[in-house]
Amino acid sequence: xxxxxxxxxxxxxxxxAAAATxxxxxxxxxxxxxxxxxxxxxxxxxxxxxxxxxxxxxxxxVAAFRVTATSRADLETMLKALSAxxxxxxxxxxxxxxxxxxxxxxxxxxxxxxxxxxLTVTVGVGASLFDPAAGYGLEDRKPKQLRTMAGSPNxxxxxxxxxxxxxxxxxxxxxxxxxxxxRRLMRVTRAGMTPAWMLPGFQRPxxxxxxxxxxxxxxxxxxxxxxxxxxxxxxxxxxxWVEPGSDEPPxxxxxxxxxxxxxxxxxxxxDRTPLHTQEAIFGRHKDTxxxxxxxxETDVPxxxxxxxxxxxxxxxHIRLANPRTATTEKNRILRxxxxxxxxxxxAGQLDQGLLFVCYQRDLDEGFVKVQERLDGExxxxxxxxxxxxxxxxxxxxxxxxxxxxxRTLFA
Amino acid sequence: MSFxxxxxxxxxxxxxxxxxACGDDKTSTETTTTANPNIAEVTGAADTTLSITLTKDGCDxxxxxxxxxxxGFEVKNDTTVRNEFEILNDTPEILLEKFLLEGxxxxxxxxxxxxxxxxxxxxxxxxxxxxxxxxxxxxDTTPVKYTKSEMTTAITNxxxxxxxxxxxxKSGTTSLTDAIRAGDVxxxxxxxxxxxxxxxxxxxxxxxxxESDALIDSRADDFDLxxxxxKFTGFHRLEYxxxxxxxxxGLTPFAxxxxxxxxxxxxxxxxxxxxxSVMVNGPGALIEETAQTKITGEEERYSHTDxxxxxxxxxxxxxxxxxxxxxxxxxxPDLVKRIDTSFSTIADLIAxxxxxxTYQTYDKLTERDRDxxxxxxxxxxxxxxxxxxxxxxxxxx
Numbered sequence: 001x002x003x004x005x006x007x008x009x010x011x012x013x014x015x016x017a018a019a020a021t022x023x024x025x026x027x028x029x030x031x032x033x034x035x036x037x038x039x040x041x042x043x044x045x046x047x048x049x050x051x052x053x054x055x056x057x058x059x060x061x062v063a064a065f066r067v068t069a070t071s072r073a074d075l076e077t078m079l080k081a082l083s084a085x086x087x088x089x090x091x092x093x094x095x096x097x098x099x100x101x102x103x104x105x106x107x108x109x110x111x112x113x114x115x116x117x118x119l120t121v122t123v124g125v126g127a128s129l130f131d132p133a134a135g136y137g138l139e140d141r142k143p144k145q146l147r148t149m150a151g152s153p154n155x156x157x158x159x160x161x162x163x164x165x166x167x168x169x170x171x172x173x174x175x176x177x178x179x180x181x182x183r184r185l186m187r188v189t190r191a192g193m194t195p196a197w198m199l200p201g202f203q204r205p206x207x208x209x210x211x212x213x214x215x216x217x218x219x220x221x222x223x224x225x226x227x228x229x230x231x232x233x234x235x236x237x238x239x240x241w242v243e244p245g246s247d248e249p250p251x252x253x254x255x256x257x258x259x260x261x262x263x264x265x266x267x268x269x270x271d272r273t274p275l276h277t278q279e280a281i282f283g284r285h286k287d288t289x290x291x292x293x294x295x296x297e298t299d300v301p302x303x304x305x306x307x308x309x310x311x312x313x314x315x316x317h318i319r320l321a322n323p324r325t326a327t328t329e330k331n332r333i334l335r336x337x338x339x340x341x342x343x344x345x346x347a348g349q350l351d352q353g354l355l356f357v358c359y360q361r362d363l364d365e366g367f368v369k370v371q372e373r374l375d376g377e378x379x380x381x382x383x384x385x386x387x388x389x390x391x392x393x394x395x396x397x398x399x400x401x402x403x404x405x406x407r408t409l410f411a
Numbered sequence: 412m413s414f415x416x417x418x419x420x421x422x423x424x425x426x427x428x429x430x431x432a433c434g435d436d437k438t439s440t441e442t443t444t445t446a447n448p449n450i451a452e453v454t455g456a457a458d459t460t461l462s463i464t465l466t467k468d469g470c471d472x473x474x475x476x477x478x479x480x481x482x483g484f485e486v487k488n489d490t491t492v493r494n495e496f497e498i499l500n501d502t503p504e505i506l507l508e509k510f511l512l513e514g515x516x517x518x519x520x521x522x523x524x525x526x527x528x529x530x531x532x533x534x535x536x537x538x539x540x541x542x543x544x545x546x547x548x549x550x551d552t553t554p555v556k557y558t559k560s561e562m563t564t565a566i567t568n569x570x571x572x573x574x575x576x577x578x579x580x581k582s583g584t585t586s587l588t589d590a591i592r593a594g595d596v597x598x599x600x601x602x603x604x605x606x607x608x609x610x611x612x613x614x615x616x617x618x619x620x621x622e623s624d625a626l627i628d629s630r631a632d633d634f635d636l637x638x639x640x641x642k643f644t645g646f647h648r649l650e651y652x653x654x655x656x657x658x659x660x661g662l663t664p665f666a667x668x669x670x671x672x673x674x675x676x677x678x679x680x681x682x683x684x685x686x687x688s689v690m691v692n693g694p695g696a697l698i699e700e701t702a703q704t705k706i707t708g709e710e711e712r713y714s715h716t717d718x719x720x721x722x723x724x725x726x727x728x729x730x731x732x733x734x735x736x737x738x739x740x741x742x743x744p745d746l747v748k749r750i751d752t753s754f755s756t757i758a759d760l761i762a763x764x765x766x767x768x769t770y771q772t773y774d775k776l777t778e779r780d781r782d783x784x785x786x787x788x789x790x791x792x793x794x795x796x797x798x799x800x801x802x803x804x805x806x807x808x
Contacts, residue, residue: 268792272792348706
């Protein structure tokens with residue numbers, strides 16, 4: 001019985017310790033999602049695009065497109081239009097009055113007066129955009145590690161839900177705000193890009209942290225406990241942003257590798273799995289989120305004391321994802337995932353899972369290395385990655401009015 | 412409340428309760444436990460009964476002793492607060508955890524093997540008692556709810572069944588691959604689904620050899636290039652050639668490969684020591700897989716012999732259940748009834764599709780029956796998922 005072991009440890013002052021855990025891990029957590037901050041308009045401008053280190057709000061849409069622009073100039077025009085529309089949407093600017101003889105300029109999903117809703121739109125580009133065959137003359141501009149996502153052994157990639165030339169990560173408190181933005185953005189880029197795949201996601205925003213998560217995934221476990229602190233600029237420079245002087249092309253400075261994965265979870269099977277097995281698979285207590293060798297979520301698992309994996313199995317998710325060694329610190333990634341729930345499949349089972357999104361400055365040392373460690377993890381029996389792709393989130397557009405997201409790519 | 416504050420509060424309160432220390436958080440005591448920690452608890456009459464009182468100083472008496480087996484604990488809370496009674500082994504893990512209101516008494520029964528246990532009467536350190544369980548040291552000390560010999564017998568019988576099935580599988584497969592090598596398409600097609608029956612029946616063991624399993628039973632969509640992928644081998648590669656191409660052309664290397672991959676698997680199975688977890692996990696895992704990917708007709712997508720496979724999976728799951736049924740019955744006879752009903756309902760649903768010694772093709776299955784099968788499989792999976800808990804066994808992989 002692994003899960004209770006740690007509570008009692010070597011000492012017998014168990015009652016006190018247990019009480020501390022129970023009370024310490026907050027009543028607040030039971031009301032997760034009630035954020036104390038007011039919704040606002042988040043500027044899209046800055047060294048980095050918004051929506052990466054911005055705290056995750058309640059909803060997201062990740063949508064990928066194939067670019068249909070037939071020249072470099074058309075591609076530039078399309079990205080400029082995209083960037084301009086993002087500025088309009090994220091600033092909550094009102095639409096110009098429409099002539100009723102024309103179709104309305106705005107879809108009116110949010111009514112006639114846009115309200116602040118923490119909307120961000122983050123633009124990424126896929127390796128295929130840099131392909132010589134694409135004809136945009138960008139082959140020498142390709143971020144060094146950008147490539148088409150290769151499947152991992154447990155992946156069953158669905159050709160209708162992978163890759164893309166451009167990806168948009170749209171986040172907001174309201175799902176309607178995301179839908180509003182997606183439709184507006186698609187409307188101004190009609191001839192320039194065509195839909196590849198799209199998935200909406202949801203999650204309760206984390207009201208705790210750093211080092212703690214109120215957010216839970218659809219397997220019922222806390223998600224994001226060990227996520228690097230997005231508020232630490234130093235840590236973000238170290239792990240997330242392409243920095244000047246790196247071996248990436250200079251235009252890419254301020255950008256970040258974006259990995260999106262659609263990971264289906266076999267939730268019926270999971271719900272029929274004993275709690276002990278579930279906890280051994282993750283390596284954490286389901287209720288508190290504490291590592292199995294500990295009692296508090298913020299505790300760092302002591303893998304060195306458990307080399308055989310008797311308490312936290314060697315195949316446990318947290319142990320493989322982040323072994324907590326000096327050499328694996330550089331493999332940390334900034335996760336920004338959402339849950340999805342998309343109806344039933346042909347077998348009459350729920351199509352639910354994780355719309356995994358992560359950012360890192362070094363794709364090979366980040367997601368790729370972490371995924372390699374996770375290959376063969378015990379959780380694989382319950383999950384099937386079916387889609388997603390590798391992208392590069394473009395650097396931000398500066399405050400200069402004539403700047404736009406993607407300008408440096410063509411400069 | 413912070414750790415420090417909780418600590419202070421509990422010290423100020425002396426033997427203050429965990430729950431009370433948390434103020435407004437009424438459920439906090441429960442939230443520290445991961446589900447039901449009473450893994451040693453059993454039902455039925457106790458072999459020995461011990462009396463114990465929770466006092467403000469701890470357990471009275473502090474030292475207890477009993478022979479191994481089902482032990483009844485008559486517990487009385489003589490303190491002035493809601494208080495806790497726990498039994499822990501020296502790991503330490505909690506085998507029994509109960510809360511009693513002030514003045515209350517209750518009797519709990521736990522199955523304990525030989526060894527020394529701690530008894531906790533109240534949440535503070537000096538209140539521990541010691542429980543010594545005497546008996547044969549070879550007795551299984553895990554708090555499982557079956558005797559080791561029952562499980563050993565079940566495993567022995569299952570192993571014999573599996574070995575006999577592998578013999579049938581080997582000889583059947585050889586006749587299939589011989590027909591392919593001889594270029595006899597019709598004979599190969601007529602043998603295909605029957606030959607696979609023992610394979611699908613012993614799947615709980617076959618899947619313990621994932622590499623062999625992948626070589627023998629992968630589907631085209633497991634590979635990047637689907638049917639054209641050179642890594643696509645095994646039964647379904649042959650099925651693809653025989654039905655989609657209606658030919659044995661080019662299949663000989665795959666037939667040879669299947670023979671040798673099967674030999675490797677059988678060697679592995681023969682040497683494999685089947686664990687109790689397979690007996691407990693296997694029936695449910697097989698139904699989960701059937702519910703996820705076989706009810707859709709995607710398994711035998713070229714030959715449409717899915718119902719033959721489906722029945723083999725049911726038989727494979729039921730075989731194990733039948734072998735461990737007597738153990739489950741002692742703890743939860745109603746669960747056995749529900750499982751049996753579920754299996755027989757599914758058998759009744761499939762029966763009309765029987766066609767001589769085989770089954771009609773998957774497209775003959777009506778939408779109504781497919782829906783009913785989906786529902787019954789889901790229900791059966793729910794029932795089977797209770798076996799591990801009922802037998803008190805860890806089923807971690």
